[in-house]
Amino acid sequence: MEARIRIRNTKSILFKGVIVFFAFLITVPLIIVLLYIIKQGVTQVSWHFLTHVPAPVGESGGGISNALLGSFIMVMMSSVLAIPVGMFAGIYLSENPHTKLAYYSGLCVDILQGVPSIVVGIVIYFWLVKPLGTFSAISGSVALAIMMLPIVIRSTEQTLRLLPPSLKEAALSLGVPYHRVILKVIVPCGFAGILSGIMLSIARIIGETAPLLFTAFGNPYLSSSITKPMESLPHLIFTYATSPYDEWHNLAWGASFILLMFVLTLNIITKLITRKWNIQL
């Protein structure tokens, strides 16, 4: 008996050791990637790097200001397109989970989430780029907005669904009309969750290259015109990293570092938001 218990205890300890090991193991790839990019990229970054366009082959210096501006503009535009649509759709899904419409639009959201980003790019190419006759920041933003939508919808839906029904009843019993119940009570109570969903969706699309290949295309010059081709961080990394020149490789490393920092910061902000603004129910 004594021995059997000892064997069982040893098994338990072993099992615990295994799960701890794997939990630790999953942090390794991230740390290696992080360290490598920091090592390669951090030396490239300077004020000059952030404020200048890429230099032509053979010239030293140059930076990524065109890609920074482009990424910023396109993320803003796709947020403006995707956030309102996504929030309203998410509110509908959480409010009416058992309707036919909710079933089918929920299904569409899931499928949309699974559509490869390159496919989204091609579709937008045929829908917008061809009719408009040119690559443009607009079509790039639309493609990114489509990538954003499912994340915003699902995070809104899931956040709001966690709120207790008693909250809605409290507001309704005070004679508050339905639209105000949603806008003044339900959405504010789920605000932290919705906002962190939005931040995560931005973190997701800011690194997307494929949807931009046939839509925003890229632009070696600083451009803020939304009807013209526009550079973006991931696209710049893609072009310059696949080039045969060392200076351009360095530029791509620097841009990777900046992109990584963005994504990291967005994720940290998201964590802080959920911690600080989360409403105690």
Add this chain to the structure above:
Amino acid sequence: MEHTVVSASKFNAWFGDNHVVKDVSIGIEKNQVIAVMGPSGCGKTTFLRCINRMHELIPGATAKGSLKLYDDEVYTMNPIYVRYKIGMVFQRPNPFPNLSIYDNVVAGYKLNGLKMAKADMDNIVEKSLTSAALWKEVKDSLHKKGTFLSGGQQQRLCIARAIAMEPEVILFDEPTSALDPISTSSVEQLFHELKEKYTLIIVTHNMQQAARVSDKTAFFYLGELVEFDDTKQMFTAPADVRTQNYITGRFS
């Protein structure tokens, strides 16, 4: 009959095909505390939620028959107006977690977008919290979140929120079932004071509570209103054998 605030005649309610309130006729007089009791699933809460038209918010829920607030049919009035006039306090305290204590009290005004001078609003907050016997405890922390309060305080905050709208009737859906005995007695204490100004209808599982706080008691069984009488009469000499069986604990 001018004292009758809420009256129902041949009132029925359903959840889908499930007939939960059957031909209820009742007349509730002004400034009284009415206890509504009965075993689980007897339709008492459903009946209560019909009075301020919260019942219909559940998909598939329907109601038929006459239900009046004074002389107006509740079911032809605008539900928003009905809920202004008939406040409600729920089983579990449900203050708005995103609002301060102050804003919780005037939530009925703020959430409806009714503009009001600051002084008037301060006045309503103080008056309502005083009526809910909470003012002394929270007057220095009005701008803290409502959810910082204890369960009993939260429930009194919810009562203050209902009072602030100056309703005619306040409905209580098992208001103390989630509270500890001390909080329960403080809420029960309130009922006596509140009936000076309002008419209270209280659904309760707890027979002792019904006996302690109410002027009249309604006994529901299987969707029917079995008996409605003075509480004393009901608990000492019930007219119906089902009431007697319930009170003596032969079923629950």
